[in-house]
Amino acid sequence: MNLAEYRRAARSWLQENAPTDDYPEADGIPRAKEFMAKLYDAGYSGISWPKQWGGQGLTQAEERVFAEEARDFTLPTYVFSIGLGMTGPTIVDRGSDALRERFVRPLLRGEEIWCQLFSEPGAGSDVASLQTRAVRDGDHWIIDGQKVWTSVAHHADWGLLLARTDVDRPKHKGLTMFVVDMHHPGVTVRPLKDMSGRANFNEIFFDAVPIPDEHRVGEVNDGWSVAVTTLLHERLSISAGVGMSGQKENPAALDALRRQVDTADPLVRDELVELHIRSRALELFNERLSQETRAGVFPGARGSAAKLLLAELTQFQADLATRLVGPEATLAGHPLARAISMAPGMALGGGTNEIMRNIIGDRVLGLPPEPRVDKTVPFKDLKVGTQG
Numbered sequence: 001m002n003l004a005e006y007r008r009a010a011r012s013w014l015q016e017n018a019p020t021d022d023y024p025e026a027d028g029i030p031r032a033k034e035f036m037a038k039l040y041d042a043g044y045s046g047i048s049w050p051k052q053w054g055g056q057g058l059t060q061a062e063e064r065v066f067a068e069e070a071r072d073f074t075l076p077t078y079v080f081s082i083g084l085g086m087t088g089p090t091i092v093d094r095g096s097d098a099l100r101e102r103f104v105r106p107l108l109r110g111e112e113i114w115c116q117l118f119s120e121p122g123a124g125s126d127v128a129s130l131q132t133r134a135v136r137d138g139d140h141w142i143i144d145g146q147k148v149w150t151s152v153a154h155h156a157d158w159g160l161l162l163a164r165t166d167v168d169r170p171k172h173k174g175l176t177m178f179v180v181d182m183h184h185p186g187v188t189v190r191p192l193k194d195m196s197g198r199a200n201f202n203e204i205f206f207d208a209v210p211i212p213d214e215h216r217v218g219e220v221n222d223g224w225s226v227a228v229t230t231l232l233h234e235r236l237s238i239s240a241g242v243g244m245s246g247q248k249e250n251p252a253a254l255d256a257l258r259r260q261v262d263t264a265d266p267l268v269r270d271e272l273v274e275l276h277i278r279s280r281a282l283e284l285f286n287e288r289l290s291q292e293t294r295a296g297v298f299p300g301a302r303g304s305a306a307k308l309l310l311a312e313l314t315q316f317q318a319d320l321a322t323r324l325v326g327p328e329a330t331l332a333g334h335p336l337a338r339a340i341s342m343a344p345g346m347a348l349g350g351g352t353n354e355i356m357r358n359i360i361g362d363r364v365l366g367l368p369p370e371p372r373v374d375k376t377v378p379f380k381d382l383k384v385g386t387q388g
Helices: 003-017 025-041 060-070 078-094 097-108 223-240 254-258 266-294 302-325 337-347 353-364
Strands: 114-117 133-137 140-148 158-164 175-181 187-192 201-212
Touching: 003 025, 003 060, 025 078, 060 266, 078 097, 078 114, 078 158, 078 175, 078 223, 133 158, 140 158, 140 175, 158 223, 175 201, 175 223, 223 302, 254 266, 254 302, 266 302, 302 337, 302 353
Parallel strands: 114 158
Antiparallel strands: 133 140, 140 201, 158 175, 187 201
């Protein structure tokens, strides 16, 4: 079918199947999994993913059309966003055929939930300084260490884990990527509450957790290049809202704000026009990246620009909502309170705004990189994070 027909079919399916009520906490995950199974069976999950690994085998054009239609609905897909936007694409790009065969289809159908295990207490923006160790033991690797700020880990069945496998190499050269069973004995997940009162993040402890070598993603000590693949997908998926629930219920979005403020005031209209311009600019930039991807040109580091634009837009939305609605917007129970309290996190998750600017300057604009004194020093000789 052509794109117009595809759009009509997607719209019709969403009108018929999208939830019309909020899921109670106790029912949330089971009902979200039921919805993902329906989404996959209808052909709307993994739309542009390779058909041989369980995707629908269509193009980014159909993927974009469905995403555009889904914005008008509140879909229970957030818990799958890490798998759909980050870990799944990494396995498709860099995993073995056995890993693709085992994990991609259950991920797309919502049968298994994924998390991404990169950041540590002493390795946030400088992820390559991580200290979680993986030691070879025959056909397995034994994992010891800690991760933190891991989204949806308290629901996750599997995680994509970056660990240090060689301390005698420089920090970027001694890392390896693995798939870890989050239910294995020795994996402890502790939720962390943010200032919104919710616990979407977690800290995770690994105590002698074995991982079979066939769950390794990429070559030994080449984990940084695999991580770069994940981070590129992460920044693109965050900016495009992959797996998010849509804008219908976002109280800081343009249409919602228009209903809450005096649009007869010309100064208010000026502010709303600025919000529209920023939102439209990000939408068009994401559209350009999607078109390039369809043409076989991977956006690379320019995905960091999309992520930076989204972080700045989110903060602008929160600031504007506070200015226009007033201080009561920040009070507990107000529809805007959670959107405002969550906004600063967008400038941290997936790489801080400062890191994004460094990447854009270095890899997109070709500016001189910052001086680095640790690129050739063995990791064991560095005093980084909580080490030394």
